[in-house]
Amino acid sequence: MPGSFVANLPSSKPQFWAGQDLGLGVLSRIGDQTFSLLGVPEPPAGVRPATVVSAEYTSTRSIFKLAAGNATVKLEFLSPVSPSNYIRQSLPFSYMTVSASNTGGASVQVYADIDESWTGQSGKTNFNYFVSGRTSVFQLSVDGAITYAQNQMDQALWGQAVFAARGSNSSQCSLQSGRADSVRGQFAANGTLNDTPLTYTAGDVVALAQDLGRVASSASVTYAIGYTRDAAVNYLGKARASYYTAAYNDSVSAVTYFLDDFADAAAEASSLDSNIDSKATNVAGANYSDIVALSVRQAFGAADLTIPRDTLDTTDLMLFLKEISSDGNVNTVDVIYPTFPIFYVMDPEYIRLVLEPVVRYLEMGRWPQAYTIHDIGSAYPNATGHDDGKAEQMPIEETGNLLILAYAYTKAVNSPAWANSHRQLLQGYADYLVTNGLNIAPQLSTDDGEGPIPNATNLAIKAAVGLTAFGATFDLQNYTNVGLSNANQLYNQSLGTDPEKTHFQRQYPQSLNANFTYSTVFNLYPDSLLGLNTFPQAAFDMQASFYPTQQAVNGVPLDSKTDWSIFSGASSPGADSSTRDLLVNDLHAFVSNGLNKVPFSDRWFVKDGPTDTGAPDLVGGYDGYKCRPTVGGHFAILAKSLGAGSVGV
Numbered sequence: 186m187p188g189s190f191v192a193n194l195p196s197s198k199p200q201f202w203a204g205q206d207l208g209l210g211v212l213s214r215i216g217d218q219t220f221s222l223l224g225v226p227e228p229p230a231g232v233r234p235a236t237v238v239s240a241e242y243t244s245t246r247s248i249f250k251l252a253a254g255n256a257t258v259k260l261e262f263l264s265p266v267s268p269s270n271y272i273r274q275s276l277p278f279s280y281m282t283v284s285a286s287n288t289g290g291a292s293v294q295v296y297a298d299i300d301e302s303w304t305g306q307s308g309k310t311n312f313n314y315f316v317s318g319r320t321s322v323f324q325l326s327v328d329g330a331i332t333y334a335q336n337q338m339d340q341a342l343w344g345q346a347v348f349a350a351r352g353s354n355s356s357q358c359s360l361q362s363g364r365a366d367s368v369r370g371q372f373a374a375n376g377t378l379n380d381t382p383l384t385y386t387a388g389d390v391v392a393l394a395q396d397l398g399r400v401a402s403s404a405s406v407t408y409a410i411g412y413t414r415d416a417a418v419n420y421l422g423k424a425r426a427s428y429y430t431a432a433y434n435d436s437v438s439a440v441t442y443f444l445d446d447f448a449d450a451a452a453e454a455s456s457l458d459s460n461i462d463s464k465a466t467n468v469a470g471a472n473y474s475d476i477v478a479l480s481v482r483q484a485f486g487a488a489d490l491t492i493p494r495d496t497l498d499t500t501d502l503m504l505f506l507k508e509i510s511s512d513g514n515v516n517t518v519d520v521i522y523p524t525f526p527i528f529y530v531m532d533p534e535y536i537r538l539v540l541e542p543v544v545r546y547l548e549m550g551r552w553p554q555a556y557t558i559h560d561i562g563s564a565y566p567n568a569t570g571h572d573d574g575k576a577e578q579m580p581i582e583e584t585g586n587l588l589i590l591a592y593a594y595t596k597a598v599n600s601p602a603w604a605n606s607h608r609q610l611l612q613g614y615a616d617y618l619v620t621n622g623l624n625i626a627p628q629l630s631t632d633d634g635e636g637p638i639p640n641a642t643n644l645a646i647k648a649a650v651g652l653t654a655f656g657a658t659f660d661l662q663n664y665t666n667v668g669l670s671n672a673n674q675l676y677n678q679s680l681g682t683d684p685e686k687t688h689f690q691r692q693y694p695q696s697l698n699a700n701f702t703y704s705t706v707f708n709l710y711p712d713s714l715l716g717l718n719t720f721p722q723a724a725f726d727m728q729a730s731f732y733p734t735q736q737a738v739n740g741v742p743l744d745s746k747t748d749w750s751i752f753s754g755a756s757s758p759g760a761d762s763s764t765r766d767l768l769v770n771d772l773h774a775f776v777s778n779g780l781n782k783v784p785f786s787d788r789w790f791v792k793d794g795p796t797d798t799g800a801p802d803l804v805g806g807y808d809g810y811k812c813r814p815t816v817g818g819h820f821a822i823l824a825k826s827l828g829a830g831s832v833g834v
Contacts, residue, residue, distance in 0.1 A: 186247070187782035194249055194260075195221040195234035202509065202784050202812035203338040208300030208390065209410070210365065212372060213258050213283065216291035219373040220253040222260060222283070229370040243458040244481040256288045264482050265450045266457060268532035268833065271502070273450060275428035275490040278347065278411030278443045280451070286403035293400045294376035297408050298368060298392035299348045301325055305340030312385030314360065315437050319352040320444065321360050322437050323391040333419050333566055339513065344414035349440045350393040350406065357396045365390045407447055409440050417489050418505045418515075418566040420542060424494035425505070431497040456834040468826045469765065472773035476751075476819050479776060483785055484527045484817035489566070490538070504538035507565040509812045515562030516543050519579060519631040520815055522586040523748040525593060526824040527817030529714075530832040533597035536590055543587070544607050546570050556580035556617050557587045581622060581644045582630045584614045585651030589711045592654035596715055597829035604658050615655040615664050622648030623671045632744050640697060642681040642689050645671065646720075647708040653719040654711065668719050676724045688731035689724075703731070705743040707752035714755070714825050729759035733767055737792035739778075739805045740771030747772050747787045748818030755821040765822065772819075778805045784812035 190197035198206040211223040212232065220235040221228045228234065235251035235258060242248070249260045263280040267273040283295045301310040304327050313324040325346040334342045352358035361368050361378035362385050369392075371378060378394045385391070395406040413436045416424035433439040461481065465474035489505045492498055506521060508514040521539055528535035543561055546568075552558050553574040560576055562568040591611055595604045604611065623645055627637040630644050649671040656665030675681035681693050683703075691704040706728060712719045732753065735741050743750045750768045758765035775781075775789045786807030793802055802808075823832055 189779065189782055191240045191249070192237055194223055194237050194240075194251070195228075196224075196226040198224045198226070201338065201340060203340075204783070205338050205340070206302060208298070208302045210296075210298045210369065210390065211260065211281075211283065212296040212369060213253060213285065214292075214294040214296070214373065214376045215253055215256050215258075215285065215288055218254060219376075220251075220258070222251055222253075222258060223249075225369065227366070229366060229373045232369075232373050242478065244461045244478045245454040245458055253285075256291070256293075257286045259284045259286075263451060263454055264486070265454055266481055266485050267450070267453055268485070268528075268535060270453075271428045271490055271499075272432060272442075273446065273453075274485070276411070276439060276443050277413055277427065278409045278440060280443075280447060281408045281410060282405050283408075284403060284405035285397070285400055288400045290399055290401055292376070293397040293404060294372070294394060295397065295406050296369070296372040296378075296392060296394040297348075297350075298365065298390040299323070299325070299346065299410065300365070300390045301346075301387065303346035303412065305336045305338075305342045308387045310385060310387060312362070312383075312391070314362075314383055314391070316360075317437070317441070319358065320349060320441055321351070321358050321393055322347065322349040322440055323360075323362075323393070324436055325385075325391065332416055339509075341412065341414060343416075344412050345436050347409070347411050347413055347436050347440050348391060348393065349409040349444060350395060351444050352395060353406075359394045359396075360392065361394075362389050362391045364388070368392045407444070409443050411440070411443075413439065416494055418491055418568060420491075420503070420505075420568045421546065421570060425489075425491035425503065426494040426497065428490045428492055428499065428502065430494075431492060431499050434497075453834050460834060461832055464827060464832055465823060469762070469769055469822050473769045473822060476769065476772055476776065477823065479785055480527070480816035480819045483812060484524060484814045487812075487814035488535075488539070502538055503542045504535055505542065505566065505568060506539055506814055508560070509814065510810050511813065513563070513565050514560035515565050515568040517560040518543065518557060518583040518586045519559070520813070522590060522631075523752070523815040524817035525590060526714075526820040529593060529597055529824045529829055530820050530827065531830075532833060533594055533829050536594040536597065537603050540587070540590060540594070542568060544610060548607065548610050554578075554580075555613070556621075557583040557614055559583055577629065577633070579629045579631065579633070581618070581625055581628065581648050584617055585622075585644075585647035585708075587611070588614060588618070588651040588655045588658075589647075589715075592658045593711065593715060595658050601658065608659060611655060611658070615652060618648045618652050618655075619664070619667050622652065622667075623674065632746075638692060638697075640693050641704070642675065642691060642693055643704045643706050643708050645675055645681060645693075646689070646706055649675065650708060650712045650717060650719050653717045654715065657715075657717060672719045676720055682727075686727065688727060703735070705746075705749050705753060707743075707749040707756075710752035710756040710821060710825075712756070714821070725757045726759075728753065729757035729764040732757065732764050733759075736767070739775065739789070740791035741768060742791050743768075745788050745791055745808055747775070747785075747789070748815045748821075751819050751821045755825045769822075775805060780805050781807045783807055785816050786811045787813050787815045787818075
C-alpha cells in the first residue's frame with residue numbers, strides 16, 4: 186500500500202509491487218451501520234468510510250487503526266518470516282486480521298472480497314470454492330495458462346489466487362460471488378451473504394463474511410490471502426515445488442494448515458519483531474531500526490524455498506531469488522551478494538541454499554567461461570542456465586562475490602564441509618582472480634550503469650578480498666598472500682587512491698582517473714565483517730573521513746544505492762560512528778520523505794543531475810529500482826556488530 190494512499194485507506198486498493206491494483210475490499214457492519222475499511226472506492230448506498238487514525242509497520246506486519254463511528258477497527262496484515270521453519274516460510278500466504286473494539290456491545294460483522302486481478306488477467310478466470318467444516322476457500326486461476334508464464338507486469342499467470350476464512354465458536358462464516366456492488370450491498374444491508382449456488386463471471390468478486398455477534402470488549406476474525414504455484418521454478422528443465430508441498434500438496438490443505446498455524450505464527454512474528462527492533466535500536470538507533478524493519482518482508486518475499494516437484498525430497502533444498510524490477514534474472518550473483526547480510530544474521534543456511542543452484546549448474550560444465558556466471562536464468566522462474574556463455578558479463582564482480590559468499594557461509598556455520606564439496610570449482614575461480622584481479626580488462630561491475638571500464642578500483646578491492654576469503658576457507662596461504670599483495674598496492678602504494686591518500690578513486694592509474702573521481706568502496710565490507718584483514722584499518726578510516734565531505738542535498742552520492750551506503754557505513758563507521766550515522770540518517774530521510782509511492786527502492790537521487798530525458802531529477806525520489814531483495818544488505822550493520830545468527834527467534 187503506497188504510503189500516500191493510507192489516509193484514504195477505505196477507498197484505496199493495495200498494489201502489486203509493479204504498481205497494478207489488486208482488488209481487496211473490506212467492510213465492517215457495527216450495529217446497523219456499515220463502514221468501508223479498505224479498497225472500496227465506490228461503496229454501496231449508506232456505507233460510510235471509516236476514518237484512519239494511525240498506521241504502523243513492523244518487520245512482519247502492517248497495522249492500520251480506523252475509527253468506525255464510536256468503535257475502533259484494526260486491520261492487521263501479517264506475512265510470517267520464519268527462516269528456520271521451512272513449511273511456514275515457504276507457504277505463499279498472508280494473514281489479514283480484522284478486529285473490533287469499543288463497540289458499546291453492538292453486533293459486529295466483517296466482510297472481505299477479492300477479484301481476478303490477483304490472477305494477473307481478466308476474462309479467462311477459472312473459479313472453485315470449497316467448504317470443509319468451518320473453513321471456506323475460494324480459488325481463482327487462469328484458464329489455459331502456460332506454466333511459468335507471467336504478464337507484462339511480472340505477475341505469475343499459472344498458479345491459483347487463494348482466499349480463505351474460518352468461522353469459530355464465536356463467529357459464523359457466509360460466502361457469495363457476483364458483481365461487487367451487489368455482493369457488498371447484500372452485506373451492507375444484512376450483515377451476511379446469501380450462500381446461494383456460486384458462479385463466476387469476468388469482473389466478479391468472491392466474498393467471505395463473518396458474524397461476530399455482540400462484542401462486549403473486542404473480537405477479531407482472520408482471513409488468508411495468497412497465490413500458489415504447483416510448479417514454482419523451472420530448474421534446468423525440471424520443476425521445483427515450494428517446500429510446503431511435501432506436507433500439503435494442494436492449495437486447500439495448504440491454506441487450511443496456514444489458518445491452523447495462525448496463533449503460533451503470530452506469536453513467533455511478535456518475538457521476531459521485538460528482537461529486530463530492540464537489537465537494531467541498540468546497535469545504531471531508532472532510524473536504523475525503522476530501515477531494517479521495512480526491509481525484512483521485501484528481502485524474503487523475493488525468494489522461493491523449493492524441493493523437486495517429482496520426488497518432494499526435502500533433503501534436496503534450494504532457494505531461488507528473483508532480481509525484481511531491474512531485469513527479472515534468477516539467482517543473480519551480484520544480487521545475492523548485497524542481500525546476504527540478512528541471511529547471515531537470521532539464518533546463515535540461506536546463503537548455502539541460494540548458492541546451491543548456482544554451483545550445481547557451474548559444476549555441470551555447461552557454462553563455458555572461466556569466470557563465475559552472472560545469473561542462472563534471464564527471466565524468473567526459468568533457471569535454465571546460459572549454456573551459450575552469453576549471460577551479462579561481470580567476470581571479476583561475480584567471481585569475487587562467489588568466493589566471498591562461500592567463506593561467509595563457512596565462517597557463519599563454523600564448518601568447511603559445504604565449501605570442501607565444491608573446492609575444485611572454487612579454486613578454479615580463485616585462480617582466475619590471481620591472474621586477472623589487478624590488471625583488470627574493461628568490464629562491467631554491479632554498477633553496470635557506468636559501462637565497462639578498465640582497472641575499476643572497487644573491482645580490484647573485491648578481487649583482493651575474494652582471494653583472502655578463498656585462502657581463509659581452505660587455509661591456503663598462497664592465495665591469501667596474493668590478495669594481501671594486491672591490497673598493499675591499492676592502498677599502501679596508492680595505486681587505487683588519490684595522490685594525497687584521502688580516498689579510493691574510481692579507476693587506476695592516475696592517467697585513467699584525471700578528474701580524481703571517487704568510488705564507493707562497499708567491497709571493503711566483507712573484509713571487515715569476516716575479519717580477513719586484507720586492507721589495513723587506515724584504509725577504512727580514510728573512507729570514513731572522506732564520505733562526509735561529499736554530502737549533497739539528500740545524502741552522500743555513493744552511486745545512490747541504499748545497500749552500498751549501509752555496507753560503507755558498517756565498514757567505515759568513523760569516530761563515534763559519526764559517518765555510519767550520517768549514512769543511516771540520509772537513508773531514513775529518503776524512505777520517510779513522502780515523495781515515493783513504490784516499495785522500498787534501493788536507489789535514489791541525492792542531488793540534481795543530468796537524465797536521459799533531460800528532465801530534472803527529483804531529489805529525494807527513487808531512481809528506477811523498487812522492491813528488490815538487495816534491501817537485505819541493510820542488515821550489514823547488525824551483522825558486523827552482532828555476528829552470524831544473531832537475529833531471529
